[in-house]
Amino acid sequence: MSEQSSPRTEALPQPDSLMNGYEFMFILDPTLDDAASLAVVERVEGIVKGQGGEVVSLKPWERRRLAYPIAGHHEGLYILCYFDAPPASIRGIENRVRLAEGVLRFIVLRTDKETRERDQAADLRRREERAARAAAAAAEAAEAAARAAEEAAGEAGGTAAKTAGEAPEGAGGTAAKAAEEAPEAAGAKEEAGAGEADRAGETAPADASTQNEEETS
Secondary structure: OOOOOOHHHHHOOOHHHHOEEEEEEEEEOOOOOHHHHHHHHHHHHHHHHHOOOEEEEEEEEEEEEEEEEEOOEEEEEEEEEEEEEOHHHHHHHHHHHHOOOOEEEEEEEEEOHHHHHHHHHHHHHHHHHHHHHHHHHHHHHHHHHHHHHHHHHHHHHHHHHHHHHHHHHHHHHHHHHHHHHHHHHHHHHHHHHHHHHHHHHHHHHHHHHHHHHHHHO
């Protein structure tokens, strides 16, 4: 008997051809810190792999406000994952992710390679646009800070110059006034001294005459 495979055997698909592409979006509890969030992401990745799936990419998408509160939360951290897996494994993946602590909501959608690449390119553009906007805002803030510092330096310089201009004028005026008043004070002092001397001279003879009269009598 020939060793050739039967037509039916040749028609069986290879294992790789049984894998479909999926887009997997899940939302994490926003109160988790970085370490806890990473642990949840690794847990979800392990679930996908444990059900026979192969993760193509898995990364944080964005933090955004929820359309409606979930478990008392108004925001959530969105994680975007692309993976390939047998169709029969999707239910097992969903059931296990549903029980994973820290996952608020999730959705798994069938996708093809072209759609996946298009979505990834769109996501990359969004990230680049956000980074460009953030860089522009930072540059504008730095420019505004530089202008404010320059204006403050100019105002400080003007105040210093004004103070320097007013100080000599005030000091000079005081010195000049003191110089003008000094001769007058000196003259007044001289006049006062001369007057006292004259008064002393007038009084002295009178006192001497009185003394002589007392001695004669």
